[in-house]
Amino acid sequence: MEKILEIDDLHVHFSTYGGTVQAVRGVNLYLNKGETLAIVGESGSGKSVTSNSIMQLIPSPSGKIVRGSIRFKGKDLVKTSKKEMRAIRGVDISMIFQDPMTALNPTLTVGDQLTEGLKQHTSVGSAEAKAKALEMLGLVGIANPESRLKQYPHQFSGGMRQRIVIAMALICEPDLLIADEPTTALDVTIQAQIMELFKEIQEKTGVSIILVTHDLGVVARVADRVAVMYGGKIIETGDKDDIFYHPQHPYTIGLLQSVPRLDMKEGILQPIDGTPPDLFAPPQGCPFTARCAHAMQVCANVHPVTSYLSESHQVECWLQDARAKRQPV
């Protein structure tokens, strides 16, 4: 399969008054054309920073990509100039943010906001842009698009706004859509609708999607592949089935156990004890060591090398290392 995006050894640091935060510490990731990759992890694991890095939207000057490359269709986005990057944003790569209530400018009409990207990047006339906007609103399932174009964001509900944000992101027909927690701020019922919409759009347009989320339910519904992030690193990646049915990293297992399930035998959820590592001074070894029930001496001192469990499934955990002793089953 053709790889549309390859991230190699990405390091992103933020300078703050308190010191340097190493938000992303060596992320390797790829995305095949037309697939949906979910990046999951808890707050502060670096998943949003990773996705913002792809767009080169790291808040500067505090944030900086210190190492690594992000190749999009063969072009390294880290080395791309600001001007070239502007031509890529919205056209080749689009992004959807978490909160649809604030992602739209309250003082501009929805129609204006929908078409301005198109007008910026192409030489379409107003009539054409409007026709395209109507088409997009139809695609994301908004009724009466004609009259809706003249309205302002506050005249729409949260779910509707997210649909508009999605329409806005897709209007230039991008190859890659990055959705940063697109359903977190929505009602559960709306969440399901929006995720269905993502699936539908992907079938219709063939767009590749990176879905950043901490909601494993969302992941199960739409993702093809999953990357689990922890402490600024990707600790496990695999096909959806690999992650959901054969999780290997203790953190992934913990994450899955902390989700309420209908078929759960015991009535108590299993949270992961402890707190995420301090990224001002990240641990030398595996960032999960302090919270891991299976931690060994090596875990605290050396970061695990990647173990390839199958063609799709990789994990960074000493337990899976070929050199680890296995208990006879």
Added chain:
Amino acid sequence: MAIYLIRRFVIMIATIFVIATLTFILMHSIPGNPFTTQDRSTSEAVQENLNAHYHLDEPMIVQYGIWLKSLATFDFGPSIKQPTETVNDLLGRGFPISAELGMWTITIALISGITLGVLAALKHNGIIDYIAMTLAVLGISIPNFILATLLIQQLAVNLQLLPAATWSSPMHMIMPIIALATGPTAIIARLTRSSMLEVLTQDYIKTARAKGLSPAKIVIKHALRNALMPVVTILGTLVAAILTGTFVIERIFAIPGMGKYFVESINNRDYPVIMGTTVFYSAFLIFMLFLVDIVYSILDPRIKLHKKGGS
């Protein structure tokens, strides 16, 4: 909208009525009358004649009635001190000059204040930011009459670049406008900067950037419009401040605007002029506040004028 405008208009009339009444009461509670201050030489009979002529011998309630009638007909009668001129003449002569000074001041304050504020916000914690904010603190701290005298000393007396006073050519206008506009500029700059900084962190700015819009478009179209809300809000108060500022500045630069008549009329107990100018100023201010509300609703579509509490 029409209902809102009508209601707003009724409130404006009521406000002016209250101001007119308060002015009347305050004016008459100042001891003395127009003829007790100077001209001691006038005889008893002349005094009585004068009082009768200006209805000053009538009971207060009758005088109040006459005053309301003159207000309703927009005819405040002749000035007592300068009987050859009516109050309307004075207003007609003074207001255009004051308005010219005021409008230039507010225009320049808005343009330079917003520009400074936006630049400071975009270069947050940079050298431009520090310079702009230092200037802003100076602008807020230095009273306009101090600035006015400093300007006269430096530009007119020492360097002889500009005429020191009066109001007859664009060159004459530079110093009064600078003196009057500095304070409001500083206020607007600080306000624009802080609200711009806030708006720039909003998600819709991130969305705009993610669309690949040019930085200029992001700032002007997406950020500035939202950042200007607080500026529009204080614009009403600012207009009031500039208005009162003109009293002092007009005196310092000997500008024959309304401020001159206003101050003189109080010193002279020139009842018709006091009432005329006060009501005129109030009406003007109320109208400005009304305009501000209209502008507000144009800038922010979430604000609906016809809803209750739209003001």
